[in-house]
Amino acid sequence: xxxxxxxxxxxxxxxxxxxxxxxxxxxxxxxxxxxxxxxxxxxxxxxxxxxxxxxxxxxxxxxxxxxxxxxxxxxxxxxxxxxxxxxxxxxxxxxxxxxxxxxxxxxxxxxxxxxxxxxxxxxxxxxxxxxxxxxxxxxxxxxxxxxxxxxxxxxxxxxxxxxxxxxxxxxxxxxxxxxxxxxxxxxxxxxxxxxxxxxxxxxxxxxxxxxxxxxxxxxxxxxxxxxxxxxxxxxxxxxxxxxxxxxxxxxxxxxxxxxxxxxxxxxxxxxxxxxxxxxxxxxxxxxxxxxxxxxxxxxxxxxxxxxxxxxxxxxxxxxxxxxxxxxxxxxxxxxxxxxxxxxxxxxxxxxxxxxxxxxxxxxxxxxxxxxxxxxxxxxxxxxxxxxxxxxxxxxxxxxxxxxxxxxxxxxxxxxxxxxxxxxxxxxxxxxxxxxxxxxxxxxxxxxxxxxxxxxxxxxxxxxxxxx
Amino acid sequence: xxxxxxxxxxxxxxxxxxxxxxxxxxxxxxxxxxxxxxxxxxxxxxxxxxxxxxxxxxxxxxxxxxxxxxxxxxxxxxxxxxxxxxxxxxxxxxxxxxxxxxxxxxxxxxxxxxxxxxxxxxxxxxxxxxxxxxxxxxxxxxxxxxxxxxxxxxxxxxxxxxxxxxxxxxxxxxxxx
Numbered sequence: 001x002x003x004x005x006x007x008x009x010x011x012x013x014x015x016x017x018x019x020x021x022x023x024x025x026x027x028x029x030x031x032x033x034x035x036x037x038x039x040x041x042x043x044x045x046x047x048x049x050x051x052x053x054x055x056x057x058x059x060x061x062x063x064x065x066x067x068x069x070x071x072x073x074x075x076x077x078x079x080x081x082x083x084x085x086x087x088x089x090x091x092x093x094x095x096x097x098x099x100x101x102x103x104x105x106x107x108x109x110x111x112x113x114x115x116x117x118x119x120x121x122x123x124x125x126x127x128x129x130x131x132x133x134x135x136x137x138x139x140x141x142x143x144x145x146x147x148x149x150x151x152x153x154x155x156x157x158x159x160x161x162x163x164x165x166x167x168x169x170x171x172x173x174x175x176x177x178x179x180x181x182x183x184x185x186x187x188x189x190x191x192x193x194x195x196x197x198x199x200x201x202x203x204x205x206x207x208x209x210x211x212x213x214x215x216x217x218x219x220x221x222x223x224x225x226x227x228x229x230x231x232x233x234x235x236x237x238x239x240x241x242x243x244x245x246x247x248x249x250x251x252x253x254x255x256x257x258x259x260x261x262x263x264x265x266x267x268x269x270x271x272x273x274x275x276x277x278x279x280x281x282x283x284x285x286x287x288x289x290x291x292x293x294x295x296x297x298x299x300x301x302x303x304x305x306x307x308x309x310x311x312x313x314x315x316x317x318x319x320x321x322x323x324x325x326x327x328x329x330x331x332x333x334x335x336x337x338x339x340x341x342x343x344x345x346x347x348x349x350x351x352x353x354x355x356x357x358x359x360x361x362x363x364x365x366x367x368x369x370x371x372x373x374x375x376x377x378x379x380x381x382x383x384x385x386x387x388x389x390x391x392x393x394x395x396x397x398x399x400x401x402x403x404x405x406x407x408x409x410x411x412x413x414x415x416x417x418x419x420x421x422x423x424x425x426x427x428x429x430x431x432x433x434x435x436x437x438x439x440x441x442x443x444x445x446x447x448x449x450x451x452x453x454x455x456x457x458x459x460x461x462x463x464x465x466x467x
Numbered sequence: 468x469x470x471x472x473x474x475x476x477x478x479x480x481x482x483x484x485x486x487x488x489x490x491x492x493x494x495x496x497x498x499x500x501x502x503x504x505x506x507x508x509x510x511x512x513x514x515x516x517x518x519x520x521x522x523x524x525x526x527x528x529x530x531x532x533x534x535x536x537x538x539x540x541x542x543x544x545x546x547x548x549x550x551x552x553x554x555x556x557x558x559x560x561x562x563x564x565x566x567x568x569x570x571x572x573x574x575x576x577x578x579x580x581x582x583x584x585x586x587x588x589x590x591x592x593x594x595x596x597x598x599x600x601x602x603x604x605x606x607x608x609x610x611x612x613x614x615x616x617x618x619x620x621x622x623x624x625x626x627x628x629x630x631x632x633x634x635x636x637x638x639x640x641x642x643x644x
Contacts, residue, residue: 030609031506031608031609032608032609035608035609157540157544163548163549164549165544165545165548165549166544167545167551168541168544168545168563168564168567169545169553169556169560169563169564171566173567174566174567174570177566177567177570177571178566178570181570181571181573181574181577184574184577184578185573185574185577188577188578188580188581189577191581192581192584196507196607199607200506200607200608202607203604203605203606203607203608204604204607204608215593216593219585219590219591219592220590220591220592220593220594220595221590221607222504222595222597222598222603222606223504223505223506223606223607224502224503224504224588225490225502225503225504225505225509225512225513225516225518226502226513226516226518226588227584227588227590228505228507228508228509228512228513229508229512229513229514229518229520230520230522230583230584230587230588231508231584232508233520233522233523234522234526234580234581234583234584237522237523237526237576237580238577238580238581241530241573241576241577241580242573242577244569244573245570245573248566248569248570248573252566252570255566452506452507452508453507455506455507455609456507456508459483459507
């Protein structure tokens with residue numbers, strides 16, 4: 001797919017006093033160029049060769065995931081490295097990591113919507129899809145960790161023949177409600193935004209199967225003013241509902257730890273610190289995905305450098321909050337005067353898993369300092385590298401929290417080490433395969449940028465010029 | 468021309484501002500069975516066409532209902548149906564019931580917001596007369612349409628057409644039912 005604008009003119013010429021391009025859309029965009037640029041990726045199916053390579057790799061990982069799950073269902077969780085005391089292994093680390101990644105999507109689509117940040121337009125659909133797939137991966141993890149995953153429905157309150165109810169005082173039950181609500185709301189939000197675009201694809205499609213496929217998904221959407229009015233208010237309300245939801249979901253996830261008495265977990269800073277970390281890793285993931293996509297599909301004039309810079313800024317600020325969280329954790333463990341907390345901190349930095357902690361510091365605290373430089377923030381390649389470090393770092397953060405604390409709690413006689421097995425790694429990378437496969441299919445079959453919102457920016461360029 | 472096969476008269480416009488002006492004039496003329504079709508939402512167009520919106524109230528009610536039923540469920544399960552003494556803590560430990568109450572408030576409200584868009588609009592609806600107009604494909608791309616339905620009491624095949632033409636549209640056409 002080639003855009004209709006010659007590459008030389010794709011650069012934004014106007015600069016703000018800070019040196020950023022002032023336009024959200026590159027100059028010269030019309031309704032038709034926007035429709036064509038975004039729509040043709042899906043309708044004409046001109047996928048670059050890299051799409052196929054990426055898809056094959058992702059699909060291979062997905063098959064590995066299924067293989068690992070099949071073995072898990074046959075043999076049970078004993079194939080993983082978990083033991084007593086470290087009963088929460090990779091499954092929970094992966095769970096928290098994936099939920100966190102999902103949060104940037106909601107942050108971009110909901111919170112920025114409420115703040116009338118129109119720069120979200122080019123990335124919100126993508127970020128919402130990312131949320132949906134990340135939450136799907138996240139939701140699987142605790143289920144796989146159940147031991148008897150086929151009895152997962154015991155988690156839900158239903159009048160069963162055993163006369164039992166879930167224990168509603170347990171954060172683990174809160175988690176079931178938080179994550180499933182989050183998944184449903186993310187799905188609704190994503191689909192509601194997608195319906196007008198699917199209608200555009202229906203009307204632009206040449207092939208019969210495309211007309212049918214998008215026609216069914218568009219549900220008969222006909223762009224009526226009355227429907228738009230309902231659509232807009234419902235979209236805004238869903239944004240308003242998703243905003244506290246995203247804060248609550250990761251707070252509830254952090255309660256899984258904070259309500260327990262394990263040293264290193266039992267801490268009041270956990271909810272805000274987890275939420276900041278979630279947005280941090282989520283923005284890193286958005287950048288890691290959108291930078292290659294933007295390059296491969298030549299979307300530089302829709303996803304301009306200003307978007308990348310804005311995302312880098314949000315990522316950097318939340319990263320500083322996370323660094324503050326690390327600092328306060330260390331300070332409080334000393335200041336508490338509690339010997340178990342003090343030992344936890346020493347063990348975290350200098351114990352058997354100490355090297356993991358220092359890798360964490362490198363990835364999440366030291367490398368992101370590069371983002372002080374505007375040159376690094378505005379260069380897609382350097383930004384990609386920093387974001388990659390952060391993604392790895394945020395996974396390691398959850399490893400440090402879960403594994404280090406569990407492996408050495410109060411009584412030395414109950415200490416034990418955790419070593420991941422090949423099946424642990426297969427589930428981690430397999431879930432990445434699931435995520436990427438869904439993402440590749442999404443890019444292939446759905447418009448990755450909201451077409452109707454981009455048309456709105458064409459009609460009202462003053463919105464796009466605000467800076 | 469007022470045969471039964473006509474659903475309405477449609478005027479096509481090039482820009483959102485033209486359609487907005489046309490909508491205001493049409494409403495001022497007394498037409499009520501009217502609708503606009505635009506490739507992106509235009510603020511105030513629904514109001515200009517005299518459309519009301521009940522979604523916020525429905526969402527509020529559904530949220531309240533969701534929250535109340537969640538709290539009731541937790542109270543009933545952990546206090547009445549299956550009381551469990553954990554370290555002597557009160558059975559009705561309300562702070563622990565708040566997270567799920569909140570989640571289900573959001574869930575109830577969100578489901579209502581989503582479904583009311585479609586249910587109130589009569590969607591999903593695969594067939595609609597507007598789709599009979601070949602040009603209508605552009606309503607989702609780059610053109611703006613205004614339709615006056617024949618069921619409007621003010622509708623007159625000739626006078627309505629003449630009125631629409633005064634709005635300087637790109638074209639005026641009948642839409643088959």
